[in-house]
Amino acid sequence: MSKARFLCxxxxxxxxxxxxxxxxxxxxxxxxxxxVEEDRPSTRVIALNSAAASLGIRVGMRYxxxxxxxxxxxxxxxxxxxxxxxxxxxRDLLLRFLPGAExxxxxxxxxxxxxxGMDRLGAESRRLYQRISNALKREHWYGGIxxxxxxxxxxxxxxxxxxxxxxxxxxxxxxxxxxxxxxRWYLSQPIDPLPFNGRDRDRFSLLxxxxxxxxxxxxPESLKSRFSQxxxxxxxxxxxxxxxxxxxxxxxxxxxxxxxxxxxxxIRDTEVLFSACTQLLSRVxxxxxxxxxxxxxxxxxxxxxxxxxxTEELNCGGLTRDLAYIQRLLKLRIExxxxxxxxxxxxxLSVSVDTPLTRQGYLPSLEEPxxxxxxxxxxxxxxxxxxxxxxxEAVFLMRSRSGRVPEQRxxxxxxxxxxxxxxxxxxxxxxxxxPLLSRVRRLLEPPIASKKYIVLYSLVFRYTQTGAWWNTExxxxxxxxxxxxxxxxxxxxxxxxxxxYTHQGILS
Amino acid sequence: xxxxxxRASDLLxxxxxxxxxxxxxxxxxxxxxxxxxxxxxxxxxxxxxxxxVLRQFQIATPHPIPWVVLGGTLPYLPDLISLGIxxxxxxxxxxxxxxxxxxxxxTLLGHGAFPFLCADLSDLTGIEASYFSRFMxxxxxxxxxxxxxxxxxxxxxxxxAIRFHIDVxxxxxxxxxxxxxxxxxxxxxxxxxxxxxxxxx
Numbered sequence: 001m002s003k004a005r006f007l008c009x010x011x012x013x014x015x016x017x018x019x020x021x022x023x024x025x026x027x028x029x030x031x032x033x034x035x036v037e038e039d040r041p042s043t044r045v046i047a048l049n050s051a052a053a054s055l056g057i058r059v060g061m062r063y064x065x066x067x068x069x070x071x072x073x074x075x076x077x078x079x080x081x082x083x084x085x086x087x088x089x090x091r092d093l094l095l096r097f098l099p100g101a102e103x104x105x106x107x108x109x110x111x112x113x114x115x116x117g118m119d120r121l122g123a124e125s126r127r128l129y130q131r132i133s134n135a136l137k138r139e140h141w142y143g144g145i146x147x148x149x150x151x152x153x154x155x156x157x158x159x160x161x162x163x164x165x166x167x168x169x170x171x172x173x174x175x176x177x178x179x180x181x182x183x184r185w186y187l188s189q190p191i192d193p194l195p196f197n198g199r200d201r202d203r204f205s206l207l208x209x210x211x212x213x214x215x216x217x218x219x220p221e222s223l224k225s226r227f228s229q230x231x232x233x234x235x236x237x238x239x240x241x242x243x244x245x246x247x248x249x250x251x252x253x254x255x256x257x258x259x260x261x262x263x264x265x266x267i268r269d270t271e272v273l274f275s276a277c278t279q280l281l282s283r284v285x286x287x288x289x290x291x292x293x294x295x296x297x298x299x300x301x302x303x304x305x306x307x308x309x310x311t312e313e314l315n316c317g318g319l320t321r322d323l324a325y326i327q328r329l330l331k332l333r334i335e336x337x338x339x340x341x342x343x344x345x346x347x348x349l350s351v352s353v354d355t356p357l358t359r360q361g362y363l364p365s366l367e368e369p370x371x372x373x374x375x376x377x378x379x380x381x382x383x384x385x386x387x388x389x390x391x392x393e394a395v396f397l398m399r400s401r402s403g404r405v406p407e408q409r410x411x412x413x414x415x416x417x418x419x420x421x422x423x424x425x426x427x428x429x430x431x432x433x434x435p436l437l438s439r440v441r442r443l444l445e446p447p448i449a450s451k452k453y454i455v456l457y458s459l460v461f462r463y464t465q466t467g468a469w470w471n472t473e474x475x476x477x478x479x480x481x482x483x484x485x486x487x488x489x490x491x492x493x494x495x496x497x498x499x500x501y502t503h504q505g506i507l508s
Numbered sequence: 509x510x511x512x513x514x515r516a517s518d519l520l521x522x523x524x525x526x527x528x529x530x531x532x533x534x535x536x537x538x539x540x541x542x543x544x545x546x547x548x549x550x551x552x553x554x555x556x557x558x559x560x561v562l563r564q565f566q567i568a569t570p571h572p573i574p575w576v577v578l579g580g581t582l583p584y585l586p587d588l589i590s591l592g593i594x595x596x597x598x599x600x601x602x603x604x605x606x607x608x609x610x611x612x613x614x615t616l617l618g619h620g621a622f623p624f625l626c627a628d629l630s631d632l633t634g635i636e637a638s639y640f641s642r643f644m645x646x647x648x649x650x651x652x653x654x655x656x657x658x659x660x661x662x663x664x665x666x667x668x669a670i671r672f673h674i675d676v677x678x679x680x681x682x683x684x685x686x687x688x689x690x691x692x693x694x695x696x697x698x699x700x701x702x703x704x705x706x707x708x709x
Contacts, residue, residue: 389611397598
């Protein structure tokens with residue numbers, strides 16, 4: 001497979017451009033105008049033009065408060081559905097020229113195009129990008145287009161060009177000459193264009209973090225605890241392996257229609273219910289295979305004679321078409337669930353499908369076979385069986401958070417979608433001993449003066465104990481068992497102020 | 509190396525405070541437990557001891573750890589954090605009955621997806637020895653460690669069948685029955701061997 005190449009398109013002020021197109025404007029207007037999502041007094045301003053900003057209107061202000069600032073100001077409503085349709089329209093426009101295109105989930109005005117192999121066109125490739133620019137112009141869009149090797153690099157390139165595009169109201173194109181130059185350039189860029197929320201921006205400015213290289217140098221633990229999930233997603237995007245994930249080739253759509261089957265006489269037995277569900281499953285799996293898709297979730301809706309519906313959802317724990325495996329999940333659920341209705345008259349089976357290609361987009365880098373015993377597919381399947389037996393809510397993650405009363409200090413998250421994303425995506429699994437080695441290095445800085453020590457490579461255990469434990473003056477010591485290459489385990493501790501290392505003994 | 513030094517009899521504690529073993533020795537015990545296949549910890553502060561083992565495992569590897577809890581009672585989260593456990597990497601599984609706990613452990617072990625499992629049990633009575641022999645077999649198959657935490661408030665009530673199976677019949681030191689009659693860890697701010705006041709629902 002050829003190396004990933006990306007085209008990134010950023011449409012500046014997407015909502016404003018949409019309103020101008022709708023109102024018949026093709027040029028920027030001097031009339032103050034702002035946009036809200038709904039025609040309700042309490043809704044918030046989501047975008048505005050410079051004339052409205054000069055009146056004191058800001059993003060996030062309430063609809064009524066913004067209207068009260070001036071009699072001349074106009075408001076326009078753009079629903080989320082309308083925004084979604086527009087982004088799909090632009091993505092389809094890119095798909096007319098490129099084999100793959102997608103909308104960035106973190107910012108809906110950014111689009112990625114797959115341009116692998118386009119370099120072979122030579123000068124023709126530049127003409128192709130110009131044709132994309134012309135097509136955008138015909139549809140009354142303008143923006144910045146950057147061509148490069150990585151997603152972050154092209155993203156910041158498109159950000160920079162979109163500013164120029166907004167002032168000139170025409171599309172600008174830039175191509176990076178080398179991957180190295182691209183990386184060096186985007187790491188020195190400011191983080192302002194990234195879609196952080198206001199609180200995160202304030203904290204970054206308080207910490208003095210303004211550039212991309214400073215942002216990606218932050219430890220992920222502190223990001224998790226101090227910043228929002230979106231900041232963490234952006235951090236993963238900039239630092240993770242998404243730079244090499246190919247653009248989605250086709251839009252993922254559920255082409256498998258739900259199947260409804262009525263039963264006369266009604267089903268009164270779990271054995272009959274199981275065989276009826278299996279028959280429906282066989283039909284659906286045949287459709288799924290024919291469409292080249294894979295099943296992720298299955299939902300059974302069982303309606304009884306009193307029109308009461310009981311819904312049972314099975315998470316397959318990964319993508320599958322294996323009827324025997326799904327039957328096992330189904331059997332576990334049927335055996336363990338308590339049935340509200342005794343007579344089931346109809347069963348509706350609907351499946352959530354996916355393409356295997358999109359799976360690469362969200363899997364963390366730890367899924368590298370042969371590197372470690374941690375197999376994410378096996379884990380997901382095991383958890384899926386447990387969920388089928390005990391119910392979907394039986395498996396969860398628990399987090400602590402700040403709160404006054406004890407009940408508010410917890411956050412329980414059901415792990416329906418992915419149970420691994422919050423766990424380990426920041427961990428570099430390519431070197432299992434990496435974190436341990438880094439701890440050892442920190443522990444032993446500066447190095448022990450004694451020449452008797454050999455180079456240590458693994459930390460067996462470490463803990464901190466106060467001086468009261470051994471009835472001396474209070475001091476902090478870090479104890480460690482360190483195993484050397486000769487197989488001998490040594491017991492050492494480090495005392496603070498001044499930092500000294502003491503050899504306690506050799507363990508056998 | 510560890511197996512040759514620590515045997516099950518070495519790990520038994522006494523009721524006398526003068527013979528209380530130091531925390532450093534306990535941590536070595538934690539290392540030895542990880543190297544075993546199936547470990548049952550019962551008695552006072554069994555959760556505290558299991559947390560020490562859990563922490564030891566988390567230091568060694570970044571893998572997520574499933575903890576099968578019995579009923580709706582969860583360990584008190586701030587206590588776990590104060591003991592140095594990374595709670596983000598723990599996957600909680602709520603099983604309503606003791607039988608469900610064992611079935612869940614069996615399912616998780618069968619897939620070999622997790623190198624370390626932790627499960628709560630109300631008591632050890634009424635559990636067939638075949639369960640544990642099956643667990644030990646699967647642990648060896650996948651190189652997995654299972655830690656059962658018996659949540660009895662006091663005392664030590666092992667099943668004679670299990671003790672017979674582990675200690676006498678098989679003479680297999682890959683399984684370990686650890687009796688802990690008193691807490692080795694600080695009970696001031698790290699107590700988590702009592703049932704949590706925080707219910708799930």
